[in-house]
Amino acid sequence: MTNAPEIAQWVLDLIHEEKTVHQEAVVPRIAQAFGEEWVYTTDKGHLAINRDVLKELRKVRDSSVRWDREERCWTVLEAS
Numbered sequence: 235m236t237n238a239p240e241i242a243q244w245v246l247d248l249i250h251e252e253k254t255v256h257q258e259a260v261v262p263r264i265a266q267a268f269g270e271e272w273v274y275t276t277d278k279g280h281l282a283i284n285r286d287v288l289k290e291l292r293k294v295r296d297s298s299v300r301w302d303r304e305e306r307c308w309t310v311l312e313a314s
Contacts, residue, residue: 236268242290244268245283249299249308256307257283280306 241264248263249255261273261281272284283291298311 236272238272238284238286238290239294241268241272241284241287242294245287245291246294246299250310254307254309256305257281258306 244267245255245260245264248260258281261283264283264287265273272287274282274284276282295308300309300311301307302309
């Protein structure tokens with residue numbers, strides 16, 4: 235059985251691989267790979283990731299990954 239830390243790591247790996255990951259695009263992928271219980275629709279109608287997964291993602295995310303609230307996506311920052 236899959237748990238929130240495993241899904242969070244999967245999302246982080248995806249972010250590093252794709253460089254930019256929009257939340258609305260990754261939600262169906264999470265649902266397909268791990269099950270509908272790991273996603274939901276917000277009151278505003280946005281697709282969202284289970285809060286436990288997001289909590290774990292914040293724990294494992296490193297400084298090279300930034301959340302853009304306006305664009306609702308994660309991006310990998312370029313090394314300087």
